[in-house]
Amino acid sequence: MLGILLALSIVVWSLEVIATIPRHTLVSRYNPVRNASSSTTPMQVGNGFFAFGADVTGLQTFLPWAIMSDWAWKNDSLPVGMTSANITSYRGVVWDGVQYEFGGPADPQQWLISNPNRVNLGRIGLLFRDVHGQTLNVSEEDLKNIHQTLDLWSGTITSRFTYNGEAVTVQTYASQSTSAIALYVHSNLLQQGRLGVFLDFPWNDGSSKFQAPFVGYWNESDLHTTSLRVGDWLGENVHAQITHTEVASTFFTSIGGGDGFSISRDSPDEHRYSITPSSHSSETLSLTVAYSNDTTSIPIFSSVEAESIATWETYWTSGGFVDMVTGSADPRADELQRRIILSRYLMRINEAGHTPPQESGLTNTGWYGKFHMEMYFWHCAHWALWNDWDLLYRSLDVYSRFLPTSLQRAQIQEGFSTGARWSKMTDPSGRSAPGEINELLIWQQPHPLVFAEYEYRATQSRTTLEKWRNVLHATADWMSVYARKNTSTGFYDLAPPLYVVAEDTDPNATWNPAFELAYWRFGLGMAQTWMTRLGEDSPDAWGEVKEHLAPLPIENGTYVVYEGIESDFWTDPTFINDHPALVGLYGWLPQTSNVSIDIAKTTAEKVWQYWNISNCWGWDFGMLAMSAARNGDAEQAIEWLLHPLFQFDDVGMPIGGVRVPTPYFPGAGSLLYAIAMMAAGWDGSTAEAPGFPTQGWRVSVENISVAL
Numbered sequence: 001m002l003g004i005l006l007a008l009s010i011v012v013w014s015l016e017v018i019a020t021i022p023r024h025t026l027v028s029r030y031n032p033v034r035n036a037s038s039s040t041t042p043m044q045v046g047n048g049f050f051a052f053g054a055d056v057t058g059l060q061t062f063l064p065w066a067i068m069s070d071w072a073w074k075n076d077s078l079p080v081g082m083t084s085a086n087i088t089s090y091r092g093v094v095w096d097g098v099q100y101e102f103g104g105p106a107d108p109q110q111w112l113i114s115n116p117n118r119v120n121l122g123r124i125g126l127l128f129r130d131v132h133g134q135t136l137n138v139s140e141e142d143l144k145n146i147h148q149t150l151d152l153w154s155g156t157i158t159s160r161f162t163y164n165g166e167a168v169t170v171q172t173y174a175s176q177s178t179s180a181i182a183l184y185v186h187s188n189l190l191q192q193g194r195l196g197v198f199l200d201f202p203w204n205d206g207s208s209k210f211q212a213p214f215v216g217y218w219n220e221s222d223l224h225t226t227s228l229r230v231g232d233w234l235g236e237n238v239h240a241q242i243t244h245t246e247v248a249s250t251f252f253t254s255i256g257g258g259d260g261f262s263i264s265r266d267s268p269d270e271h272r273y274s275i276t277p278s279s280h281s282s283e284t285l286s287l288t289v290a291y292s293n294d295t296t297s298i299p300i301f302s303s304v305e306a307e308s309i310a311t312w313e314t315y316w317t318s319g320g321f322v323d324m325v326t327g328s329a330d331p332r333a334d335e336l337q338r339r340i341i342l343s344r345y346l347m348r349i350n351e352a353g354h355t356p357p358q359e360s361g362l363t364n365t366g367w368y369g370k371f372h373m374e375m376y377f378w379h380c381a382h383w384a385l386w387n388d389w390d391l392l393y394r395s396l397d398v399y400s401r402f403l404p405t406s407l408q409r410a411q412i413q414e415g416f417s418t419g420a421r422w423s424k425m426t427d428p429s430g431r432s433a434p435g436e437i438n439e440l441l442i443w444q445q446p447h448p449l450v451f452a453e454y455e456y457r458a459t460q461s462r463t464t465l466e467k468w469r470n471v472l473h474a475t476a477d478w479m480s481v482y483a484r485k486n487t488s489t490g491f492y493d494l495a496p497p498l499y500v501v502a503e504d505t506d507p508n509a510t511w512n513p514a515f516e517l518a519y520w521r522f523g524l525g526m527a528q529t530w531m532t533r534l535g536e537d538s539p540d541a542w543g544e545v546k547e548h549l550a551p552l553p554i555e556n557g558t559y560v561v562y563e564g565i566e567s568d569f570w571t572d573p574t575f576i577n578d579h580p581a582l583v584g585l586y587g588w589l590p591q592t593s594n595v596s597i598d599i600a601k602t603t604a605e606k607v608w609q610y611w612n613i614s615n616c617w618g619w620d621f622g623m624l625a626m627s628a629a630r631n632g633d634a635e636q637a638i639e640w641l642l643h644p645l646f647q648f649d650d651v652g653m654p655i656g657g658v659r660v661p662t663p664y665f666p667g668a669g670s671l672l673y674a675i676a677m678m679a680a681g682w683d684g685s686t687a688e689a690p691g692f693p694t695q696g697w698r699v700s701v702e703n704i705s706v707a708l
């Protein structure tokens, strides 16, 4: 009996050894190391809805990297001459009888674009003092022997340096369940009373569309207020609390959770506070700083540390994993693996909040901190393929939350007979920021069908079918009435005014764009399938429109951006400098009926040749790789993912490139989506790792789902 058990356990054990990727080893291999602060990107800890950017001290001693969240937003005050009635009565323009929210009175429009805007919650740094307790002006050049590492497996930043010959170590963790940072400092300087911590608070406003690399203004202390309260009655583990008010929004910073300290405001004219450890006999200081929109209890240092270690380990061990370095001869595998591991880390910090992420995640601010519903695919669809449903679920109910405003947009504002039109540039209320492109873009519309389909594949449950029913019904309803019947051709047109993915065509001249037609057909078909699964009939209009959508525009043997585009558009800078979505209609999208694989391949190759690739950025490269992979050119797919204009810096931040600030996380999202597809395959693919070259690559895959 014992012998049989032993034999069995040996078999099981050896199977596991064969089957299991050495995840810890692979993750740790790419732990970032720095010996100086970067002037462009922080090292980060966080949890998806809250992130903390650190300089080389592990805090924000020298550089004011952001502390941002998915919940901290504010409105600017109304400009002189404007009342809230100007805001609520804003209507924009009427084009051909349809009301759109752009144009119209300029001031209310601009206010609605830049409000609400996202708030940088503050700054935490080390404070150096002389032996008399006087604050010293120390700069990074004064530090020696700097060595900083980020342990990806546990979410720990460890920063070591010496100052005046004394060693200092700082450990930084982010809470995984609240918006809090826990820090631990070890140094003799603490015993000498020469080291403390400061907190500071910026003014935030909507005066700039982009705020990068730093967010907020530190010189506008008159425009906002802070006040300090000290006492153990403030909340569990809370010893002090700073209330920060910007116009009508108030944020609380609670400090405690560790060793005793005293805290004081540096000057009544500023918002900087200094923390002095109570004990001069200890060479360690631990502290938790928690941010919230409500007074709260805070976790103690050791529980934040334990939670970070446990949560990150679960993330790395349970979700999807690809190993392409163990056993690949191709030297490119190492850099690709590095990008994957670091993207997996940073996406979990920046792109897993309760609303879709902004392009720069929680690192800095773009588009006033708002998010774009068409970009939600590139930010978050990879979570589905990598099986991180807990992270995707945080934001995925955005479609049911925004259903009322989207029904309103379609039916009340724009006068369609049925359905919901999803917004583009959006804030947590579901409001669409005014703008011609914001109002006229359409490729965000089928996205919920993709997310729903992935969820159904993962759960196979009736609950999933029912949960999405109303959202998908309203989505397809609007798609079916948006397509306009052309009485002379008998086809349903995607007709002006509209903006295509590339946002560079004249909206009044853009008919039947190729990518959008393919996506419409795919989406309506998916909606029909959903109703069939539920045992319901689909409205006839869905099938009628799907079967009679206008043909994909073809000229001279390739698909073209839209019907009627000038035939030499391939060499016209107007049309070849933005997203090359023509490669998306077979690659990113699966083959839809009416797409010819031969024409799609010829089109993709022509795009590679003619598009101004030096003006491509971010997710273009993931999309190009997906097209190459599906068209059977795995070598080219690898090349796109390692293109010189598609860069990830030393900590894995996706570089914005020619068009946008760094980081630009849709680049990382497209990398992870493309890698999942290339490694685990797509519907109908047969080879193992079908997107990778057969020579020189050995790709092991765990827990990644097949792409559409």
Ligand SMILES: *[C@@H]1O[C@H](CO)[C@@H](O)[C@H](O)[C@H]1NC(C)=O
Residues within 6 Å of the ligand: 035, 036
């Ligand atoms: C810091 O690291 C870089 C490489 O990452 C190296 O070139 C440089 O010499 C190092 N500087 C110091 C002061 O150690």
Ligand SMILES: *[C@@H]1O[C@H](CO)[C@@H](O)[C@H](O)[C@H]1NC(C)=O
Residues within 6 Å of the ligand: 071, 293, 294
């Ligand atoms: C605080 O933010 C949360 C979302 O994180 C929200 O549900 C809650 O209503 C907010 N509370 C206040 C007082 O604004």
Ligand SMILES: *[C@@H]1O[C@H](CO)[C@@H](O)[C@H](O)[C@H]1NC(C)=O
Residues within 6 Å of the ligand: 073, 074, 075, 087, 115, 116, 248, 249, 429
């Ligand atoms: C900003 O103002 C708008 C319009 O008045 C309002 O709906 C929204 O709740 C406000 N948001 C914040 C964060 O104050």
Ligand SMILES: *[C@@H]1O[C@H](CO)[C@@H](O)[C@H](O)[C@H]1NC(C)=O
Residues within 6 Å of the ligand: 081, 082, 083, 085, 086, 105, 106, 107, 108
């Ligand atoms: C605000 O509304 C009032 C009343 O309609 C109007 O006179 C005024 O010009 C508006 N202000 C702005 C800045 O649009």
Ligand SMILES: *[C@@H]1O[C@H](CO)[C@@H](O)[C@H](O)[C@H]1NC(C)=O
Residues within 6 Å of the ligand: 095, 096, 497, 506, 507, 508
């Ligand atoms: C598009 O059409 C609308 C109204 O039909 C017009 O107001 C607008 O100026 C046109 N835009 C362009 C770029 O031609």
Ligand SMILES: *[C@@H]1O[C@H](CO)[C@@H](O)[C@H](O)[C@H]1NC(C)=O
Residues within 6 Å of the ligand: 137, 138, 139
């Ligand atoms: C601190 O020193 C730096 C140079 O190292 C200088 O630029 C800065 O103005 C000083 N700040 C203060 C408050 O003295």
Ligand SMILES: *[C@@H]1O[C@H](CO)[C@@H](O)[C@H](O)[C@H]1NC(C)=O
Residues within 6 Å of the ligand: 217, 219, 220
């Ligand atoms: C604060 O700095 C910004 C530039 O960063 C400047 O535009 C603004 O005028 C300054 N404000 C004050 C009060 O000095």
Ligand SMILES: *[C@@H]1O[C@H](CO)[C@@H](O)[C@H](O)[C@H]1NC(C)=O
Residues within 6 Å of the ligand: 318, 319, 320, 386, 387, 388, 389, 703
């Ligand atoms: C796949 O990942 C999910 C979530 O991360 C996890 O719950 C599940 O156990 C994993 N499955 C396998 C086979 O590892």
Ligand SMILES: *[C@@H]1O[C@H](CO)[C@@H](O)[C@H](O)[C@H]1NC(C)=O
Residues within 6 Å of the ligand: 486, 487, 488, 489, 493, 495, 563
């Ligand atoms: C019908 O389609 C043709 C060819 O696409 C186009 O030229 C025409 O303008 C369309 N007619 C209407 C009424 O939209």
Ligand SMILES: *[C@@H]1O[C@H](CO)[C@@H](O)[C@H](O)[C@H]1NC(C)=O
Residues within 6 Å of the ligand: 547, 548, 549, 550, 551, 552, 593, 594
């Ligand atoms: C598109 O494919 C459908 C089959 O799904 C077919 O009925 C229809 O005629 C095709 N349309 C065109 C324009 O080729």
Ligand SMILES: *[C@@H]1O[C@H](CO)[C@@H](O)[C@H](O)[C@H]1NC(C)=O
Residues within 6 Å of the ligand: 556, 567
């Ligand atoms: C058709 O495509 C071929 C190959 O790209 C090109 O040589 C030719 O000039 C094109 N003809 C027209 C009319 O655009």
Ligand SMILES: *[C@@H]1O[C@H](CO)[C@@H](O)[C@H](O)[C@H]1NC(C)=O
Residues within 6 Å of the ligand: 573, 577, 612, 614, 615, 658
């Ligand atoms: C291609 O993009 C580069 C980089 O943005 C730009 O400088 C150049 O003018 C573009 N070329 C054309 C033909 O549009």
